[in-house]
Structures are given as structure tokens and as C-alpha cells.
Amino acid sequence: MHQNGFILWFTGLSGAGKSTLATYLAPKLKERGCKVEILDGDEVRENLSKGLGFSKEDRDTNIRRIGYVAYLLARNGCVSITAAFSPYREIRDECRKIAQAPFIEIFVDAPLDVVEARDTKGLYKKARAGIIKQFTGISDPYEPPHKAEIVVKTGDESIEESAGKILKYLSAKTLIR
Amino acid sequence: MHQNGFILWFTGLSGAGKSTLATYLAPKLKERGCKVEILDGDEVRENLSKGLGFSKEDRDTNIRRIGYVAYLLARNGCVSITAAFSPYREIRDECRKIAQAPFIEIFVDAPLDVVEARDTKGLYKKARAGIIKQFTGISDPYEPPHKAEIVVKTGDESIEESAGKILKYLSAKTLIR
DSSP states (O other), X not given: OOOOOEEEEEEEOTTSSHHHHHHHHHHXXXXXXXXXXXXXXXXXXXXHOTXXXXXXXXXXXXXXXXXXXXXXXXXXXXXXXXXXXXXOHHHHHHHHHHOOSOEEEEEEOOOXXXXXXXXXXXXXXXXXXXXXXXXXXXXXXXXXXXXXXXXEOTTTSOHHHHHHHHHHHHHHTTSOO | OOOOOEEEEEEEOTTSSHHHHHHHHHHHHHHTTOEEEEEOHHHHHHHHOTTOOSSHHHHXXXXXXXXXXXXXXXXXXXXXXXXXXXXXXXXXXXXXXXOOSOEEEEEEOOOHHHHHHHOTTSHHHHHHTTSSOSOBTTTBOOOOOSSOSEEEOTTTSOHHHHHHHHHHHHHHTTSOO
């Protein structure tokens, strides 16, 4: 049974594949004996941050809470996977500092034109039309990480390739078997 | 290594001994191989509920968040100990429902006159003087549980006796060895 917790912190634009990758990876980590918890945007907002909006301050508060819960889980031996937006570099770095456990930032690097062309949920169209305000990448900033532990290019790679990169990294760091 | 998580939900008046008991129990559970996380009032408020006040609605929101985090930890094999106020029965019962893990409510039953006479932090004096508003038991309601799994009488029992009751219950339910 795996006992050492760590945090996989996905960051990237909407539609880049953060949640998809998180959901794909979770059972692979469980197969290797890890306890895994996915802290995803909507569920966490509902349970920890109801009432908060999308101003910078509110987004920061939401991300700090996710960081706190990710840290509690990781220090109890769980793999915390976060797939919320976390558009601001400074707050991600703050979460890294409090983590007290390996913090692996994964930049899900799909260019805006690619995710906008996909637009699986029709959100970019609504954001361009001004129906959704403060939309990350369109009307709200996204700050990519300077030094992510892992970069996956979901515009070019298959999900298997991206997940493979992550598992390879975790093995090399002896975080998983 | 202990793997089955559960929730120890302490409830009782300010000064009844919730945090003291939680802090006393945690190392005893760790000795038995449990992962243990104490979710106490102030730290949780700071990290999950900054900005919330002490109205019924805000208290409920705070307790729901604690319940959610306790549930996440417990389902990953951790013993979650909560020692926040949780004055309202309905919200405690709601937390019990979402728990998906054994939920052991522990009523730390010390009468108001006892905790007020102790007044270790001087809070009751301030509450009586009206300096602290909405103080549980004085100017804000406290609803004791109808059917707590465990009742400890910290007015009459030593901390060893109260903790002993709890450990005995957990052993009998085979939640600990």
C-alpha cells in the first residue's frame, strides 16, 4: 500500500484537458496502490466556496482553499489531484509553499486557438459573445507557469502520451512504483 | 497500518473540552497506526471560511465545509477529528449523511455553569458583558445531540476517563485495534 502523499497540480486553459487527464490518471494511480482524490473545479466550488465569484480575489480564495485541502490529504498519504483553473501564478506558488509534500505542477499546454476551436462545452463562443464575463484566456488573464515540473502538449499528444509522461516522471521520482 | 477512515465529531459548549480531548486522543490513535487530522475551529476558519461571521447561515456554511473535508479525509483512510462548535443539530446530521464513513458524534457534555465557572479563556465573562456577541450557550443557541454515539461528562470525568470511553467504543466497533 502506497503511503506517501503528493500533489498533482494541473493548470491550463479551459478545455486544455486538465479534468480529462485527471480522470484518466486516477485509476492508473489506484492500480499502483495510491489513494487518490480529485479536487475539481465545480465540486470544490460547491462545497468550499459557494458564494464566491470570479474576481481575482475570489478566484485566489478558492484556489487557496483547494491548496489547503490538497495539503491535508497529501500529508495523510493521499495523492491530491487538482484540476481547477488556478490562472494566477502567485497563488499556485503559494499553494506549493504550504504543501509540505511533493508538489508537481503540470502545465496542460494547449494553445488558445486549439482549445477555442475545440470548444467542447461552447464556453469560448459564449465568452467571445460577452455572455460569460471574466473568462480565463479571453477576458481574464491566464499566467502559465515558468517552471512546471511537467509540461504536456495536449494539442499534439494523445491522452495516453500525456498521461505516460506524468507516470514516467512520478516513477523516476520514486513517488509511485 | 490502519486503513479505514472514520470521523470523530466532537460537539459541546465552548470550554467543555472538545479541543483538549481531540489533542489528547490524536497521538493515542497514531500509536494504533491511524492517520489522524484534527480540524479545529480557528485553523479551519482561517483556511476555509475567512470572511464568514457567526450568523446561523455563516456558521452552517463553515460546518458544512468542515464536514466535506472530514469526509474527503475519512474516505482516504484518515481519522478526521472535528472540534469546531457545530451548535446546530440539523447541520451535524447533514454532515453525518454525507460522510460515507463511520461518523461518531461525541457529545462533550459539560453544563453551562461548569464551563462558565472555569472560563479558561475569559470568553464567558466577555459574552455576559456583551463584548462578544452571538456567543454559543449565552446569546446564541446550542442544540445538544439527541443520540450521540458517545457522551463524555467532562465536568465529572478526568480527561483520561473521557478518552478511555472513546477508545473503548472505537475498539468495540473494531475501528481501531
